[in-house]
Amino acid sequence: MADIFHALDDETRRLVLDELAARDGLTLFDICTALVTRHGVSMSRQAVSQHLAVLESAGLVSTERRGRSKFHHFHPEPLAEITRRWPPDARSAP
Amino acid sequence: MRIELTSVFVDDQRKALAFYTDVLGFVKRHDVPLGDAAWLTVVSPERPDGPELLLEPAGHPAVKPYRDALVEDGIPLIQLAVDDVHAEHQRLTARGVVFTQPPTDIGTAHVAVFDDTCGNLVQIVAMKPAAAQ
Numbered sequence: 001m002a003d004i005f006h007a008l009d010d011e012t013r014r015l016v017l018d019e020l021a022a023r024d025g026l027t028l029f030d031i032c033t034a035l036v037t038r039h040g041v042s043m044s045r046q047a048v049s050q051h052l053a054v055l056e057s058a059g060l061v062s063t064e065r066r067g068r069s070k071f072h073h074f075h076p077e078p079l080a081e082i083t084r085r086w087p088p089d090a091r092s093a094p
Numbered sequence: 095m096r097i098e099l100t101s102v103f104v105d106d107q108r109k110a111l112a113f114y115t116d117v118l119g120f121v122k123r124h125d126v127p128l129g130d131a132a133w134l135t136v137v138s139p140e141r142p143d144g145p146e147l148l149l150e151p152a153g154h155p156a157v158k159p160y161r162d163a164l165v166e167d168g169i170p171l172i173q174l175a176v177d178d179v180h181a182e183h184q185r186l187t188a189r190g191v192v193f194t195q196p197p198t199d200i201g202t203a204h205v206a207v208f209d210d211t212c213g214n215l216v217q218i219v220a221m222k223p224a225a226a227q
Contacts (some may be wrong), residue, residue, distance in 0.1 A: 027168020029207070030195050037200040045167065067209060068165045069194050 004078050006057035012050050015039050017060065020074035027069055028052070099135065101148035102172050103157050104212035107134050112150045112210050117189050118174075119149070147172075152213060161213050168194050170207050170217035179204040179220045 007013060012035070016092040019034045020026060026034070032048050035041040052072060059078040064071050111134060112118045114178050120136035135146040148210035152158070164171060176182045179197045183206050187193065194215060196209035203221045210216050 029168035029170070029192055030198070033195075033200060033205075035199070059183065067194075068162065069168050069209075069215070070166050071194075 004058045004060065004081060007054050007060055010054075012041055012043065012048075013055055015041065016048070016051060016055065017074060020061065020072060020075075024073050025071040026062075027071060031072065072077065099146045099147060099148055100172070101150045102210075102212075102214055103152035103161065104149045104210075104214070106212065107149055107151060107154055109134060110134075110210070110212040111136070112148070114149065117186070117191060119213040149212075162218050165209075165215055167211070168207065168215065172214065173217045173219050176218045176220050179218055182206070182218055 008017075015035060016031055019031060019038075022029050028045060028049060031052070032043070032045055035048065036041060052061060056063065060075055062075060064073060110157065111122060114136045115122060119139065121139050122135075123137045123142075123177070124133055124135040126133040131151045134149045138144055138145050144154070152161070156210075183193060183197050186208060191208050191211075193206055193208045195205070195217075197204055197206045203219050205217055205219050207215050207217045
């Protein structure tokens with residue numbers, strides 16, 4: 001199980017989350033296409049697949065089979081751990 | 095040397111012929127019986143003497159795992175040229191075709207990917223004018 005801090009500590013994985021946040025339900029092919037055409041990130045499908053596995057392990061991405069294809073979905077809920085740990089209003093105003 | 099024909103594996107040749115003609119709009123070019131199967135090709139009505147697409151039986155045992163893996167990851171097996179991806183997406187969706195990738199701008203072209211109901215994903219591509227060369 002990867003924690004969210006490790007999962008977020010990679011520019012490609014952050015870009016994948018950007019793409020899934022903008023349009024939910026992407027195939028591996030869609031994600032690879034978006035990475036190379038929108039972000040200039042040219043990476044093997046296998047490497048992208050490994051990044052997705054890390055995001056899935058951290059609970060940030062889930063996969064769903066529709067028909068014969070596999071679609072990826074973004075789940076921002078685990079990110080709440082950041083504000084739970086460091087609440088924005090934790091420090092009293094000066 | 096010329097490219098005059100390419101092929102795509104299909105689960106069922108008659109069902110594939112119906113999809114590629116009735117739904118997509120191609121026309122049958124050759125239909126030559128060969129044992130249990132047929133030498134079955136379609137062409138674009140815009141270019142009746144242009145390249146043919148052979149609808150080839152998917153009976154070989156290697157075909158299923160190969161296609162299943164590609165379809166799972168959303169990877170299209172063939173690309174077809176269209177003038178307007180959005181218009182085709184609208185036309186085909188109205189006819190019940192399921193897209194795994196909606197019309198998407200990839201910079202040099204607009205693309206979309208649909209399921210041909212015969213075991214393949216098909217990408218439609220409209221090159222942008224500046225990139226057409």
